[in-house]
Amino acid sequence: MKRLDNKVALITGGSSGIGLATAQDFIREGAQVIITGRSQQALQAALASLEGQARTLVSDSANREHLNALGQKVRALTPSLDILFVNAGIGRFAPIEQVDEAHFDEQFSVNVKGLFFTVQQLLPLMNPGGSIILNASVVHEMGIPNASVYSATKAAVVSLARTLAAELLPRKIRVNAISPGLTHTNFFTNTNLTEAQVEGFAAQMLPKIPMQRLGNSSEIAKAVTFLASDESSYLVGGELKVDGGMTNM
Numbered sequence: 001m002k003r004l005d006n007k008v009a010l011i012t013g014g015s016s017g018i019g020l021a022t023a024q025d026f027i028r029e030g031a032q033v034i035i036t037g038r039s040q041q042a043l044q045a046a047l048a049s050l051e052g053q054a055r056t057l058v059s060d061s062a063n064r065e066h067l068n069a070l071g072q073k074v075r076a077l078t079p080s081l082d083i084l085f086v087n088a089g090i091g092r093f094a095p096i097e098q099v100d101e102a103h104f105d106e107q108f109s110v111n112v113k114g115l116f117f118t119v120q121q122l123l124p125l126m127n128p129g130g131s132i133i134l135n136a137s138v139v140h141e142m143g144i145p146n147a148s149v150y151s152a153t154k155a156a157v158v159s160l161a162r163t164l165a166a167e168l169l170p171r172k173i174r175v176n177a178i179s180p181g182l183t184h185t186n187f188f189t190n191t192n193l194t195e196a197q198v199e200g201f202a203a204q205m206l207p208k209i210p211m212q213r214l215g216n217s218s219e220i221a222k223a224v225t226f227l228a229s230d231e232s233s234y235l236v237g238g239e240l241k242v243d244g245g246m247t248n249m
Contacts, residue, residue, distance in 0.1 A: 181243025
């Protein structure tokens with residue numbers, strides 16, 4: 001028997017990176033999977049890589065109208081959910097002198113507000129015994145220059161994992177956070193950094209990783225699968241760091 005047999009899972013931001021890798025792992029473990037993304041084209045490409053073994057929904061976590069309609073759209077595909085991985089997020093980087101209101105609002109809108117209302121809208125569909133996983137980051141524990149706003153959003157996500165866990169535990173729904181370290185994904189291609197800046201940042205961070213390498217999306221996905229499965233049944237309100245030892249050693 002597979003770990004997620006007979007489970008229905010929804011992954012936001014599932015068209016690429018950690019979200020797509022998690023969809024692949026969930027499917028391997030027997031789950032029925034729904035992925036959301038901002039672009040129908042990106043979702044179609046993701047669906048092809050999943051060999052058609054998922055269902056897709058266009059939904060932008062920064063768009064309140066999309067969020068308000070998300071529950072109804074998901075209900076049209078499935079009467080209930082067992083797993084919710086709120087993965088959609090963005091990162092923008094700048095020194096404090098260059099941060100404007102748009103820079104600030106965009107990241108909090110997606111990474112915190114969008115995450116919160118995604119949970120709110122899909123909560124009525126969550127089955128007792130269900131698992132909600134929020135995608136945070138280890139950056140909230142580190143002082144990384146030019147990442148003040150991004151890091152603050154991820155600190156908020158970890159806080160939400162704890163408070164929502166306390167609130168939803170009486171409904172027998174577990175909430176936990178996954179905090180990846182530096183990982184090989186397309187995340188940085190969607191930031192405001194140039195390729196040279198990304199390479200410089202990775203070179204600067206690599207010596208701080210005890211394992212001396214970046215993580216892979218599949219490695220993060222397996223940790224998410226653990227949190228989604230009954231193997232983590234006694235873990236609630238926690239933060240699972242998958243960072244090659246960067247914040248612990």
